[in-house]
Amino acid sequence: MDSPKRRRDGSVGDGAGAGAGAGVAATSASPTMPDDLVMEILSRIPVKALMRFRCVSKYWNSFVFDPNLVKLHLQRSPRDNPILYTLSEYGEYGQYDEYDDAHFLHCSSTHRLLQNPQSVVGNRGDAIPVFVDYDIVGVCNGLVCLSRIHNNLDEIWVRFWNPATRLSSNESPSCYIEGGCANMAFGYDASTDTYKVVAAVMSDAKSHKMELRVHNLGDDCWREIPTSDADFPTEFCQTKGVFLNGTLNWVADLGTGNSPLFVDFSFDVANETYTCFKLPDDVGEGFSELGVFGGCLCLSHIYHRESFAFWQMKEFGVHESWTLLMNISYDYFEFPRYLIPRPLCLSEDGNILILVCHAEYQLVWCNRRDLLIQHFEIPHKWISLKSTDYVQSLVLPYRTT
DSSP: OOOOEEOTTSOEEOSSOOSHHHHHHHHHSOOOOOHHHHHHHHTTSOHHHHHHHTTTOHHHHHHHTOHHHHHHHHHHSOOSOEEEEEEEEOOTTSOOOTTTSOEEEEEEEHHHHHHOGGGGGOOGGGOEEOOTTOEEEEEETTEEEEEEEOTTSSEEEEEEEETTTTEEOOOOOOEEOGGGOEEEEEEEETTTTEEEEEEEEEEETTTTEEEEEEEETTOSSOEEEOOOGGGSOSEEOOSBOEEETTEEEEEEEOOBTTBOOEEEEEEETTTTEEEEEEOOTTOOSSEEEEEEETTEEEEEEEETTTEEEEEEESSTTOGGGEEEEEEEEHHHHTOOTTOOOEEEEEOTTSOEEEEEEGGGTEEEEEETTTTEEEEEEOOTTEEEEEEEEOOOOOOOSSOOO
């Protein structure tokens, strides 16, 4: 027997009516449209407009977050290189603190930033305020993972938030951390449709022993991942890992004593296993940070505050595919030695790179082909500026079943 069709007003009918009440409902209802056709139409409508449908009826409220529509809408969301900028302001006393100061999100695009670097700070009226006292761990499929650390620096919590729908989860159970140090990252397991946050934490401050803990969106616990001292880093050199190709990646040190060995520590989100990839051969001591630009893993490296190098791994996991895109001296940049420039945006052809220099309140536009450099000032109130790929979605920040 065929199941009754749902009507747009929330009533259910089988086409024949079951008494006077059913007849009235059938008469007053809007013409029935197949759900698959409705889903096809809704999957092409922006998130902000879809949120208005939730007020129409219980039917529309549930339909907007139907898992099939959520996935279809995500697949069809515009892929025009959108970027979500994290803007952070000075606190009350003029000093920056990643947890205490104000954070805002501003959505723009790679093209817009390349055309007008100063547009990165955008219009304050368009910015979305982030929860007070929270830091951003990462962004995936339109979902933002936030973390909050305890005043005693021994516990950390996370919660999940969708800026487009303005929905958020409750806080997770706390994760104990030794010495207030947690190197975190946020990713997605497509095989099980599960969002996970991973924390590399120090379990024993005296021995500097590190371990991995994982929290799944919707779970009520953190799980410890088995590790081996022989192939596990003694130190994670990057506070926030980056998500790419189903893996979370940090710069880490596998060395011992005075013999550092810097690698890409790569955690497989689905299998919950890890491996280490070599960084480019020329990368030694200095400041290194991984990022994702142009769909590829990238590495920025500062050689003894004398030069800035930017590498791109053309084929993920293949050491030979590391390609040097830029290596420019501090003197050419006209940088003082105390600066640590960070990549903010890379053009599709890899020719133009925009760096942010927080200490000087500057954006630096670099054309590697012609070796052209331009400096752009940004308002002094923005002390921290980061970027990540972003797409608006209907993904729920909590589990419904």
